[in-house]
Amino acid sequence: MVRELNQLTDAVDTAQTDSIGGVLDDPPSDPFFSLQYGLHNTGAPIQGQPGLPNADISALKAWIGAPDGRQIVIAILDTGVSYSHPDVAPKLVPGWNCTGIGAPDDADDSWYFSHGTACAGVAAAIGDNGIGVAGVCWGARIMPVKVANAFGSSSETQAGNGMIWAADHAANVASMSLGFSDGIAFFHDSVRYAYRKGLVVVAASGNSPGAPIAFPARWPEVIAVGATNNRDELAQFTSTGPQMSVSAPGVDIYTTWDTTAEPDSYHYETGTSMSGPFVAGLACLLLSANPSLTNDQIRFVIEVTADDKGDPGWDPGFGWGRVNARAALDAIGGPSRCRADWNHDGAVTSQDLFQFLQDFFAGDADYNGQDGTTSQDLFDFLGDFFAGCG
Numbered sequence: 001m002v003r004e005l006n007q008l009t010d011a012v013d014t015a016q017t018d019s020i021g022g023v024l025d026d027p028p029s030d031p032f033f034s035l036q037y038g039l040h041n042t043g044a045p046i047q048g049q050p051g052l053p054n055a056d057i058s059a060l061k062a063w064i065g066a067p068d069g070r071q072i073v074i075a076i077l078d079t080g081v082s083y084s085h086p087d088v089a090p091k092l093v094p095g096w097n098c099t100g101i102g103a104p105d106d107a108d109d110s111w112y113f114s115h116g117t118a119c120a121g122v123a124a125a126i127g128d129n130g131i132g133v134a135g136v137c138w139g140a141r142i143m144p145v146k147v148a149n150a151f152g153s154s155s156e157t158q159a160g161n162g163m164i165w166a167a168d169h170a171a172n173v174a175s176m177s178l179g180f181s182d183g184i185a186f187f188h189d190s191v192r193y194a195y196r197k198g199l200v201v202v203a204a205s206g207n208s209p210g211a212p213i214a215f216p217a218r219w220p221e222v223i224a225v226g227a228t229n230n231r232d233e234l235a236q237f238t239s240t241g242p243q244m245s246v247s248a249p250g251v252d253i254y255t256t257w258d259t260t261a262e263p264d265s266y267h268y269e270t271g272t273s274m275s276g277p278f279v280a281g282l283a284c285l286l287l288s289a290n291p292s293l294t295n296d297q298i299r300f301v302i303e304v305t306a307d308d309k310g311d312p313g314w315d316p317g318f319g320w321g322r323v324n325a326r327a328a329l330d331a332i333g334g335p336s337r338c339r340a341d342w343n344h345d346g347a348v349t350s351q352d353l354f355q356f357l358q359d360f361f362a363g364d365a366d367y368n369g370q371d372g373t374t375s376q377d378l379f380d381f382l383g384d385f386f387a388g389c390g
Helices: 002-006 059-063 115-124 156-168 185-196 272-289 295-304 325-331 350-361 375-387
Strands: 073-078 141-146 173-176 200-204 222-228 246-249 253-257 265-269
Touching: 059 325, 073 115, 073 156, 073 272, 115 141, 115 253, 115 272, 141 156, 156 173, 156 185, 173 272, 185 200, 200 272, 200 295, 222 272, 246 272, 272 295, 272 325, 295 325, 350 375
Parallel strands: 073 141, 073 173, 173 200, 200 222, 222 246
Antiparallel strands: 253 265
16 A cells, blocks of 8 residues: 555655554653753762662653643742743743842842752753753743842741742742741741642751751641652751651752853752752642642642651651652552553553563562562563553
8 A cells, every 4th residue: 555655646745654652761852861860860870979770759750641731830939040041941930029139020140059940940940852951840830939039048928928929829839948947927827828729838848957847848738848869868967857748859959050150050959958849840740630639639649659768657757758750640540540551551562561671670660569679570560461450
């Protein structure tokens, strides 16, 4: 038929058979992706520290078939966000400056450091665009809410005003890499207000080991996030306590940066400030996959699908564990998807077998959810595969 069609030169430009393929678990085209161990950890050293393969949030698997999230808005309550950085600026929506300092009002215009831009990049830098790095949720739009000055100083009143503004201007997720020691009533009321309006509120636990978890992370309406390193160890600087929800990578995180000395660049940053945006970005991914989820449901899914670390079950260091984006998205996919559908294309085929074997021999095939790849994972997968589902 192809040969005959190609003879119809007046009507047909070219006719070819359509080859069969499938989704590949390939990294995005961002040139610094290999430095982003929090998304995909191969064990390569980061800043001289050897890594542990799979000590990451399983982003590559999570991105397969996931919506791009462009209908989701994440509010970054921080020092503002760069208006010029190519990995974040194209996605900015109107924000607000409640400090009364700086121009443009909500831009990250510090000559000193670029905290807000760094947080925005972790959560939502544009992915697979051949530039820089990739964020957890590539498509989510970024709302810069400037609540801190050029040195990172803020007040609970400013942070509370920013939270109210974000809630009133259609933000879906609020990321706060800020910490306060008092927890005044106005600030808590603002967080409650945003929570009642449906926002998923995420905050860093703090960088003072032995000290209580900082506000706003200490409040029950907020997902408190601690920091791990590239070996899935709890970062020594993490503030821990009974309010800890989950943990995420926070040591030597390569992300977006924009200062006078280093304009529109990239930088390693360390702290629970970087861990919070990982979880906020995951919340955006979940909402893009199912916009009907409530903030309580988002929190529940993130906690129950985290990879348990430290003491079995919840503990005050890791919380429920280091977050796992793939497992979280699988959890909201419903019971109808076969577990043996390894590539998430809706059918159990030989492509699932080939992909699973590739991941198994790479040590990244924790099929039975026991936090590691063992021969039992292979046996369990093959049993479900040949049964047609599982």
